[in-house]
Amino acid sequence: MKIIVILIFSLITSSLTAQQLFLQVHGIRSSKGVLRIGVFQNQKQFDQEKPYRSFVFAKGDVVAGFLLAKIPVVQGNYAITVLDDEDNSGNMTYKFKIFPTEGVGFSNYRLNKPLKPKFSDFDFIFDKNNADILIKLQYF
Numbered sequence: 001m002k003i004i005v006i007l008i009f010s011l012i013t014s015s016l017t018a019q020q021l022f023l024q025v026h027g028i029r030s031s032k033g034v035l036r037i038g039v040f041q042n043q044k045q046f047d048q049e050k051p052y053r054s055f056v057f058a059k060g061d062v063v064a065g066f067l068l069a070k071i072p073v074v075q076g077n078y079a080i081t082v083l084d085d086e087d088n089s090g091n092m093t094y095k096f097k098i099f100p101t102e103g104v105g106f107s108n109y110r111l112n113k114p115l116k117p118k119f120s121d122f123d124f125i126f127d128k129n130n131a132d133i134l135i136k137l138q139y140f
Helices: 002-016 043-048
Strands: 019-026 034-040 053-058 066-073 076-085 103-106 123-126 132-136
Touching: 019 076, 034 066, 053 066, 076 132
Parallel strands: 019 132
Antiparallel strands: 019 066, 034 053, 034 076, 076 103, 076 123, 103 132
C-alpha cells in the first residue's frame, strides 16, 4: 500500500514540476532590442494582455536570425507570443496606430494579415511529447 501511495505521489509531483519548453524563434531581423515572450493559458489572459508567465531574452545569442529559447513551465495548455521589441519600450510599436512596426510571432501559427488572432488559433498542449515549438516572426 505504501508503495502505491508513493508511486501516485511521485507521478503527480513530476507532472507539476517545471520542465523545459524549447522555443525555436526564426526570422529575427536585427540585433537591436530584446525578445519578449508571453505564455498564456486562456483567451481572457490573452485579451487582457496579462500572460501567465513572461520572459525577456537579450539578442546576444541570436545567430542568423534564429534563437533557441528555453522556458520553464509545467505541463499544460498554452499559447505563446513573441515580440521583437527593437526599441526596448516594453510594448508593440505601431505606425498610424494600427500597423505593427516590430516583429511578432505566435506558437505554431502564421498570421495572414496584421490582425490579432484568437487564443485557439495558436494554443497547444505542452507535455513530454510536445516540447518543441516553432515561432516565425513576421514584420508588416
